[in-house]
Amino acid sequence: MTVLFKRVSSLVLAVLLAATLAAPAAARGFKFIRDTEIENTIRVFSTPVFQAAGLDPSAIEVYIVNDSTLNAFVAGGQKLFLNTGLLMQGANAGQIIGVIAHEAGHIAGGDLARIHDVMRKSSAQQILAMVLGAAAGVATGRGDVGAAVVAGGARAGQENFFQYSRSQEAAADAAAMRFLDATGTPATGLLEFLGTLSEQELLSTRFQDPYLRTHPITRERVQALENHIRQSARPTSPLPAEYKRLHERMQAKLQAFLEPPTRTMRRFPESDTSLPARYARAIAYYKVPDLEKALPLIDGLIAENPSDPYFHEMKGQMLFENRRAAEAIPSYEAAVELLPGSPLLRLDLARIQLEMNDPVLLDAAIENLRIAQRAEPDSSWIWRNLAIAYGRKGDKGLSTLALAEEAYFRGSLREAREYAKRAEKLLEGDSPAMVQAQDILHATADLNRDGKPDREEE
Numbered sequence: 001m002t003v004l005f006k007r008v009s010s011l012v013l014a015v016l017l018a019a020t021l022a023a024p025a026a027a028r029g030f031k032f033i034r035d036t037e038i039e040n041t042i043r044v045f046s047t048p049v050f051q052a053a054g055l056d057p058s059a060i061e062v063y064i065v066n067d068s069t070l071n072a073f074v075a076g077g078q079k080l081f082l083n084t085g086l087l088m089q090g091a092n093a094g095q096i097i098g099v100i101a102h103e104a105g106h107i108a109g110g111d112l113a114r115i116h117d118v119m120r121k122s123s124a125q126q127i128l129a130m131v132l133g134a135a136a137g138v139a140t141g142r143g144d145v146g147a148a149v150v151a152g153g154a155r156a157g158q159e160n161f162f163q164y165s166r167s168q169e170a171a172a173d174a175a176a177m178r179f180l181d182a183t184g185t186p187a188t189g190l191l192e193f194l195g196t197l198s199e200q201e202l203l204s205t206r207f208q209d210p211y212l213r214t215h216p217i218t219r220e221r222v223q224a225l226e227n228h229i230r231q232s233a234r235p236t237s238p239l240p241a242e243y244k245r246l247h248e249r250m251q252a253k254l255q256a257f258l259e260p261p262t263r264t265m266r267r268f269p270e271s272d273t274s275l276p277a278r279y280a281r282a283i284a285y286y287k288v289p290d291l292e293k294a295l296p297l298i299d300g301l302i303a304e305n306p307s308d309p310y311f312h313e314m315k316g317q318m319l320f321e322n323r324r325a326a327e328a329i330p331s332y333e334a335a336v337e338l339l340p341g342s343p344l345l346r347l348d349l350a351r352i353q354l355e356m357n358d359p360v361l362l363d364a365a366i367e368n369l370r371i372a373q374r375a376e377p378d379s380s381w382i383w384r385n386l387a388i389a390y391g392r393k394g395d396k397g398l399s400t401l402a403l404a405e406e407a408y409f410r411g412s413l414r415e416a417r418e419y420a421k422r423a424e425k426l427l428e429g430d431s432p433a434m435v436q437a438q439d440i441l442h443a444t445a446d447l448n449r450d451g452k453p454d455r456e457e458e
Contacts, residue, residue, distance in 0.1 A: 033064045033084065036344045037253065037310040041246045042082065045093060046100045052182035053104045053175070060107070066258070070197065071211045074103050086211070088254050091196075093239055093247040094189025098176065102190060102215075105175030109168070166218060173221055177228050186236045191225045198222070252276035256283035275301065279314075286318045294318055309338035313345060316352075325355045336368070343375035347382055354388055365389050380409040397426035401433055404440050417444040 042062055050057040061079045064087070065071075071083040080103055090096045173190075180187045198217050256264045256279070264284035268277035278297050285294035295318065301311045316331030332349040339345055346368040353365035366389045373382045387402035404419035420440040427434045 031066045033066050034344055035064070035253070036313065036339070036342045038064060038087070038250050039344075041250045042096075042100075044246060045097050045243070046080075046104075048183040048185075049097060049101045049104050049179050052179040053101075053108045055104065055107060068258075069211075072099050072103055074106050078107055080107070084254055084258060088251055088258070089196075090247075090251075091192065092189065093243040094186060095193040095196075096189070096247070097185060097239075098180070098187065098190025098193055101176035101179045101185075102172050104179060105172030106168070108175055109171055166220075169215055169218075169221060170224065173224060177225070177232075181232060181236070184236050185239065187225055187229050187232075191222070191229065194222055194225065248274075248276045249279060252280040253283065256280035257287075261285070261287050275304075279311075282314070286314075286321075289322060291318060291322055307338060309335040309342075309345070312338065313348070316348070320348075320352055320355075325352050328352050329356075340371075341375070343372035343379075343382070346372040346375075347379075347385070350385060350389070354385065354392075357392075359392070362389055362393050366393075378409045380406045383409065397423055397428075398433060400426055401437050404437065408440055408443070413444045414447055416440055417447060420444070 039062065042064070043057070046060070046062065047057045050060055055078070059078055063079065063081045065081055065083045067083045068085040068088075069083055070086050070089060071081075072086055073081050075081065080100070082099075086099065087096065090099075176190060177187050180190070194217055197211060252268070255267060259267075261284040264280050268280045268284075270281075278301060282294050282297035282301070285291070285297065288294075295315070298311060298315045298318065302308070302315065305311060312331045312335040316328040316335065319325070319328035319331065329349070329352055332345065332352060336342070336345050336349055350365040350368040350372070353361040353368070366386070369382055369386045369389060373379070373386065376382060383402050383406035387399045387406060390396075390399035390402060400419055401423040404416050404423055407413075407419055408416035417440065420437045423437040424434065424441065427437060
């Protein structure tokens, strides 16, 4: 599991630093979690729902936010954000799918159009900063703090800009029921989730989960779901057994990574020999770190499931992060062979190959990074590693171009422009790389002295 956090603009960062002085701990230091297994699990759960909604699943960007509260929201067009609290506390896969179906209803319905134009071109990190700013405005009693993050001070007041109206919530529920019916999925998961949240309604808003505050629960919503489940003529069937397995593994992995090892060991005692429990204990021991106990557990899981890429990945991570890079390479190679399309696995393998500082491994590292880059072209971290790899090969032109791309996707436009100018002098006339450098120069042509666009689009 890789936890990544990219910098937001200096203006947003300055506002956030001021806001977090009085903001609750839960509103500080949020990060995105990147994990191939968990992301693929969410894709398995969500793809049928997105298809039923008439949405292209590949166009929906799913982000996992490292926050313990129950929350999910959509923003910036087709970006879906799911908190780890939702994934860890959802009692079953049906509840997670129900929430995703509801959020898909908001996407399909075009809700929150008033902020989509503000956010459509924003990165996921900037959107999360906007959400934090809105939360900070409520927490500090200063609406201007949240508003400044949302739209540069253009909006005032303490209103949370993700608040949905009753009609929007009812419409999203109705859409969710249609999507679930179309996939043959019971709507009981969504009803169960609303029931869990409704228990918080009498609590002070300070102690309520954000999902309850932004998606108000009414008796009418619950009754509509109950009536639908009771009267639906569309046949449904229990969720596939595979969904239960995926859900249990996802929860065990998140709990083991995000909770203290002592809590993991209490939750999954040695007497529990199930696969999720052994997986969680292996991660807990690795975090201590105690590889003498962690490695036998993960080796046992690999022996039982040799075609599971995530166990190979986990062993590679254990070894690499304990300074055993050479031993980690075969594990990551096995994971990549089993799941060749994963950009995260390719990136991790390339990082280890670069860490070895062996010229023989450079071409393999570049190939892995290029495959990862094609899947995630706006990843500044991939571009950074490509710059290192090309630099070690002595290719100054491609290395400098990669630094330009890295700076561009990091949001440092003036730095990107300077690197692109250097790359243009180093690259050949009509090569694709030259065109790439000129594209960056064109995209950054209207910079003012502050390194920001002279004219921002309305």
